[in-house]
Amino acid sequence: MNIILFDEPFESATLPAGSEEAKHIRKVLRAQVGTKVFIGFVNGLRARAVVKSLSDAGDVELEVIGTEAAPKPLPISLLIGLPRPHTAKRLLFDAASMGVRALHFFESERSEPSYAQSSLWSTNEWRERVRLGVEQSFGTYHPEVAMHSDLQSAISALFGAGINIALDNYESAGALGEVLPESATSAVIALGSERGWAPNERDVFRKNGWKLAHLGPHVLRSETAAVAAVAATAARLGLCKEQTVTEL
Amino acid sequence: MNIILFDEPFESATLPAGSEEAKHIRKVLRAQVGTKVFIGFVNGLRARAVVKSLSDAGDVELEVIGTEAAPKPLPISLLIGLPRPHTAKRLLFDAASMGVRALHFFESERSEPSYAQSSLWSTNEWRERVRLGVEQSFGTYHPEVAMHSDLQSAISALFGAGINIALDNYESAGALGEVLPESATSAVIALGSERGWAPNERDVFRKNGWKLAHLGPHVLRSETAAVAAVAATAARLGLCKEQTVTEL
Numbered sequence: 001m002n003i004i005l006f007d008e009p010f011e012s013a014t015l016p017a018g019s020e021e022a023k024h025i026r027k028v029l030r031a032q033v034g035t036k037v038f039i040g041f042v043n044g045l046r047a048r049a050v051v052k053s054l055s056d057a058g059d060v061e062l063e064v065i066g067t068e069a070a071p072k073p074l075p076i077s078l079l080i081g082l083p084r085p086h087t088a089k090r091l092l093f094d095a096a097s098m099g100v101r102a103l104h105f106f107e108s109e110r111s112e113p114s115y116a117q118s119s120l121w122s123t124n125e126w127r128e129r130v131r132l133g134v135e136q137s138f139g140t141y142h143p144e145v146a147m148h149s150d151l152q153s154a155i156s157a158l159f160g161a162g163i164n165i166a167l168d169n170y171e172s173a174g175a176l177g178e179v180l181p182e183s184a185t186s187a188v189i190a191l192g193s194e195r196g197w198a199p200n201e202r203d204v205f206r207k208n209g210w211k212l213a214h215l216g217p218h219v220l221r222s223e224t225a226a227v228a229a230v231a232a233t234a235a236r237l238g239l240c241k242e243q244t245v246t247e248l
Numbered sequence: 249m250n251i252i253l254f255d256e257p258f259e260s261a262t263l264p265a266g267s268e269e270a271k272h273i274r275k276v277l278r279a280q281v282g283t284k285v286f287i288g289f290v291n292g293l294r295a296r297a298v299v300k301s302l303s304d305a306g307d308v309e310l311e312v313i314g315t316e317a318a319p320k321p322l323p324i325s326l327l328i329g330l331p332r333p334h335t336a337k338r339l340l341f342d343a344a345s346m347g348v349r350a351l352h353f354f355e356s357e358r359s360e361p362s363y364a365q366s367s368l369w370s371t372n373e374w375r376e377r378v379r380l381g382v383e384q385s386f387g388t389y390h391p392e393v394a395m396h397s398d399l400q401s402a403i404s405a406l407f408g409a410g411i412n413i414a415l416d417n418y419e420s421a422g423a424l425g426e427v428l429p430e431s432a433t434s435a436v437i438a439l440g441s442e443r444g445w446a447p448n449e450r451d452v453f454r455k456n457g458w459k460l461a462h463l464g465p466h467v468l469r470s471e472t473a474a475v476a477a478v479a480a481t482a483a484r485l486g487l488c489k490e491q492t493v494t495e496l
Contacts, residue, residue, distance in 0.1 A: 002467055071465030098476065099466045137466040175489045215479075216488030217319035218347045218385040219250055224475055228346065231463075231476035232483040240464030241423045 001135035002038065009041040017058030025051065025060050036248040040140035046070040048248055070140040073101040075186035076233050077161050079154055081108030081193035083222050085118040089129050090223040096133025096143055098230050104158060106148040109198035121147065151201050155208050162186030164210040167229060168197060172214040176229065179213035180236050187237065189229045194222055249383035250286065257289040258312070265306030273299065273308050284496040288388035294318040296496055318388040321349040323434035324481050325409050327402055329356030329441035331470050333366040337377050338471040344381025344391055346478050352406060354396040357446035369395065399449050403456045410434030412458040415477060416445060420462040424477065427461035428484050435485065437477045442470055
């Protein structure tokens with residue numbers, strides 16, 4: 001992890017010896033008194049902190065010495081036909097690390113019903129994957145994650161969130177870069193589960209004013225397609241121009 | 249796999265029962281006599297073939313019933329500071345599936361020397377990863393893969409291959425989309441190993457006329473950054489406009 005996230009902001013805090021954060025600072029960062037570390041407050045500021053003391057028991061006392069804005073989320077949301085848990089784990093991590101604003105999953109006609117029963121979703125594991133992705137990115141903002149029972153409910157929940165485009169390897173009005181107007185300021189990109197959209201789902205998209213687009217002639221895995229779609233959308237809309245370079 | 253690749257073209261062939269291809273056709277595709285399958289010839293045509301016979305022993309006789317051009321490689325090459333083998337495996341697969349033209353690895357100053365000793369490189373495992381990526385993509389073209397001893401050798405080998413841009417989270421002339429001229433027709437994108445470039449490597453890039461660019465404020469894993477960089481480059485250069493839709 002590139003940054004240690006805390007749920008609540010503080011100016012100084014003592015992390016109990018047994019906490020993951022204290023262990024990370026002692027064992028991975030091998031911090032001494034005076035070592036500076038990057039921390040962040042969930043959905044808030046990024047901060048530099050200094051190790052003020054290390055108790056014999058292993059408690060770590062941190063003091064914030066400076067704060068700065070964390071990278072803002074991209075105005076891009078993903079709508080995803082529920083994939084197999086292994087794929088969903090990667091998607092959650094990668095989308096969070098790219099700064100996607102929201103991830104909306106739904107049980108598509110070609111999803112396996114068992115996917116929704118995975119412990120990924122019934123435990124906190126999905127949250128953990130998102131958090132790890134945010135920590136990778138050096139950010140603090142967590143994407144919203146939502147689960148919908150069907151495509152129409154998901155589309156209704158996303159109404160007004162941006163230009164709506166569904167990726168489709170078989171039927172499309174053109175390449176993503178052609179279908180996505182350069183003037184758009186936000187986008188929602190839909191990806192099917194690994195076996196793609198059912199004809200009925202294409203109808204739902206079209207009835208709701210979505211456009212179908214492709215990513216080129218190469219057929220990508222869902223997780224690769226998601227990263228490629230976010231990057232292509234960000235490039236097309238001229239997002240990602242800012243970069244905060246920060247040093248400890 | 250979406251397509252079964254063969255090293256040499258044929259019009260008809262009998263696949264021995266014990267071959268991976270025969271097993272895949274029998275067990276995964278559960279083919280019967282008359283079943284159509286997608287096949288491809290490495291760096292050549294894609295084809296539809298029909299199962300003409302299945303012997304009791306398990307041999308599979310295929311006959312080509314139609315051929316078509318496979319998706320062309322993208323005019324994008326990657327130059328990559330040798331990453332840990334786990335990351336390299338994903339990179340090989342993903343880059344091959346996206347249709348990257350070439351992958352040039354080199355031991356960067358911040359690569360671990362042990363990475364080059366991995367069985368990934370000393371056995372055929374790296375080739376297998378590339379092939380799986382190509383099969384995923386429904387393509388036949390295999391990217392060139394090269395290993396260089398240092399950055400200058402790699403840069404020299406890539407001379408003339410396109411606009412040269414090195415991704416850098418710390419020092420950059422701007423976003424990839426700003427640094428990359430829209431009029432370029434091909435590009436080489438360099439990515440550091442997980443700990444980034446050494447100052448000396450930045451000097452080598454600059455002396456050789458490379459520009460440094462960033463992918464935005466979010467810090468991505470190498471494998472995610474590679475996919476994002478290829479997608480953003482393809483979007484910026486207006487590649488990926490063609491899509492061959494094909495049905496069995």
